[in-house]
Amino acid sequence: MAASSERGQENRPETHPDHPARHIRTAATRDARIWGMSKIWQLALEEEPAYVIEVLSEKFDGLSNGQKENILLHEIAHIPKNFSGSLLPHVKKRGKRNFDDRVRQLVRQNNKRK
Numbered sequence: 001m002a003a004s005s006e007r008g009q010e011n012r013p014e015t016h017p018d019h020p021a022r023h024i025r026t027a028a029t030r031d032a033r034i035w036g037m038s039k040i041w042q043l044a045l046e047e048e049p050a051y052v053i054e055v056l057s058e059k060f061d062g063l064s065n066g067q068k069e070n071i072l073l074h075e076i077a078h079i080p081k082n083f084s085g086s087l088l089p090h091v092k093k094r095g096k097r098n099f100d101d102r103v104r105q106l107v108r109q110n111n112k113r114k
Ligand SMILES: [Zn+2]
Pocket: 025, 074, 075, 078, 090
């Protein structure tokens, strides 16, 4: 990554493993990301679906607990309700429940439990 940073491309879009063209977040602002175990890996390894949330400790560790929770909830919002191993993209559909609504709902639920 050093070579591309030197060329001033630190802000190039990062892609999501299961939605390379659709899930875009810049490297400069990313503090966490989620990885899903896609169907082909489940079949090849004879494993159940699984997810890993990766945090960038340089950025994540210094945040408040509330900020950390919101970031983790954002990543959790990428997990579909059927827990298939795939990931939901950042879709903004008018008139339909979109990704941001899903994140807000999780944050509300989390705040109620406090
Ligand atoms: Zn996201």
